[in-house]
Amino acid sequence: MPHPAAVPHDPDPTFGELIAARPHLSMHAMDGLLMEGVPLNAVADEVGTPAWVISAGSIRGRLRALQAALDEAALPARVHYAVKANDHLAVLRLMALGGAGADVVSGGELRRAMLGGIDAGHIVFSGVGKAEWELRLALEAGVGQVNVESAEELAMLSGIAHAMGRMARVALRINPDVDAGTHAKITTGRADNKFGIAYGSAASLYAHAAGLPGIEPVGLALHIGSQILSMAPYRAAYARTADLVRDLRASGQSVRMVDCGGGLGIGYRGEPVASPAAFAGAIRATLGSMELELAVEPGRWLVGSAGLLLASSVLVKSTGDRRFVVLDAAMNDLLRPAMYDAWHGIVPVSAVDAARPVAPCDIVGPVCESGDTFARGRALPPLARNARLAILDAGAYGSVMSSTYNARPLAAEVLVDGDRWSVIRARQPLESLWAGETVPGWFE
Numbered sequence: 001m002p003h004p005a006a007v008p009h010d011p012d013p014t015f016g017e018l019i020a021a022r023p024h025l026s027m028h029a030m031d032g033l034l035m036e037g038v039p040l041n042a043v044a045d046e047v048g049t050p051a052w053v054i055s056a057g058s059i060r061g062r063l064r065a066l067q068a069a070l071d072e073a074a075l076p077a078r079v080h081y082a083v084k085a086n087d088h089l090a091v092l093r094l095m096a097l098g099g100a101g102a103d104v105v106s107g108g109e110l111r112r113a114m115l116g117g118i119d120a121g122h123i124v125f126s127g128v129g130k131a132e133w134e135l136r137l138a139l140e141a142g143v144g145q146v147n148v149e150s151a152e153e154l155a156m157l158s159g160i161a162h163a164m165g166r167m168a169r170v171a172l173r174i175n176p177d178v179d180a181g182t183h184a185k186i187t188t189g190r191a192d193n194k195f196g197i198a199y200g201s202a203a204s205l206y207a208h209a210a211g212l213p214g215i216e217p218v219g220l221a222l223h224i225g226s227q228i229l230s231m232a233p234y235r236a237a238y239a240r241t242a243d244l245v246r247d248l249r250a251s252g253q254s255v256r257m258v259d260c261g262g263g264l265g266i267g268y269r270g271e272p273v274a275s276p277a278a279f280a281g282a283i284r285a286t287l288g289s290m291e292l293e294l295a296v297e298p299g300r301w302l303v304g305s306a307g308l309l310l311a312s313s314v315l316v317k318s319t320g321d322r323r324f325v326v327l328d329a330a331m332n333d334l335l336r337p338a339m340y341d342a343w344h345g346i347v348p349v350s351a352v353d354a355a356r357p358v359a360p361c362d363i364v365g366p367v368c369e370s371g372d373t374f375a376r377g378r379a380l381p382p383l384a385r386n387a388r389l390a391i392l393d394a395g396a397y398g399s400v401m402s403s404t405y406n407a408r409p410l411a412a413e414v415l416v417d418g419d420r421w422s423v424i425r426a427r428q429p430l431e432s433l434w435a436g437e438t439v440p441g442w443f444e
């Protein structure tokens with residue numbers, strides 16, 4: 001009996017199809033799976049598994065493609081990389097070198113983005129609950145813009161900025177009340193989500209902001225969700241935003257900019273995805289002729305497909321008629337399948353394995369949770385112990401969401417760039433798991 005989740009709407013893509021759709025990956029008869037010019041077996045031999053591996057070439061290429069699509073649509077738009085998708089300093093450095101700014105959602109991300117070389121003036125501070133110390137840090141650093149999500153936050157920011165003798169450039173994040181048609185845990189633009197300012201109260205709050213000390217309202221921001229595959233929700237949300245800009249201007253307010261958010265999806269399972277050109281087209285059709293400075297804030301689209309999680313099989317076991325491949329990677333490393341029911345392509349690293357006949361199996365981690373399952377009923381060849389697998393499209397919301405649950409150290413991270421590769425984060429030593437802990441002295 002197949003598990004319900006294993007009943008495919010369309011057949012799963014084959015290993016060959018998964019690799020062909022990712023230009024930075026290729027299968028070599030002798031060396032096995034390559035990322036750019038680097039055999040993943042060489043990486044695993046040296047750093048072990050589980051290990052995150054990310055392609056610098058892919059990230060550079062995606063950033064350039066997005067910028068080119070915006071340029072071709074003649075949109076004066078900056079790309080602000082959403083740091084939360086992957087906040088590694090090397091990734092941030094690639095973004096800085098490629099001319100991107102950043103969208104950050106915490107004081108820690110702000111410090112990271114600046115350490116990565118992104119100019120504070122090109123950093124936007126977003127988030128539904130910025131603490132006082134974070135707002136102070138942002139103003140001290142001179143961030144380009146704070147996206148304010150509530151009247152309460154606006155009052156708080158005004159007080160802090162005024163006391164510091166600073167002006168905060170503010171965009172109001174509106175909730176356009178559109179359904180992005182994505183997973184419930186990553187939709188953010190519906191009226192019943194916690195995000196943003198209700199559409200109906202945005203105009204009065206904007207006027208109020210203009211009169212507050214320390215606050216300069218410069219525009220509007222929105223972000224309707226993540227892994228969005230169709231343009232319809234974007235168009236609807238941007239059209240509502242354009243209406244609001246017109247209303248605000250008609251009432252005498254100055255609106256210089258709109259921050260169009262992120263959320264552009266990627267093709268985890270070969271599903272049809274929206275192109276950056278279509279995204280730029282949706283912005284152009286709705287906001288393009290309004291004399292606005294624009295910004296986009298993609299995270300996943302820039303880095304998601306660039307990364308993978310390299311894992312080895314610990315053992316293969318059969319229970320009844322189900323075959324389980326137990327990996328050395330787990331939900332504490334890559335949480336997306338457990339958290340979002342996410343589908344990730346899983347490909348053998350060995351060309352010999354990849355060419356053998358396949359049969360359905362469940363691919364799981366060793367953590368003591370049934371949710372620690374990467375895939376159900378997935379077609380895989382018979383695998384020996386220590387056979388290596390690559391879990392694809394793990395570059396976004398991968399390592400950043402890792403935990404040390406079950407006292408499992410954070411996996412190593414590796415960056416590939418052409419024929420070169422480098423460990424960009426060492427595997428966490430076991431001892432560091434408890435290094436900050438103390439047992440109260442009076443226990444003795």
Ligand SMILES: *Cc1c(COP(=O)(O)O)cnc(C)c1O
Pocket residue numbers: 082084085103105126127223225226227261262263264297298299300301396
């Ligand atoms: C998460 C987030 C993004 C990026 O979302 P992606 O789906 O990774 O593109 C952009 N803007 C804001 C405000 C966010 O919270």
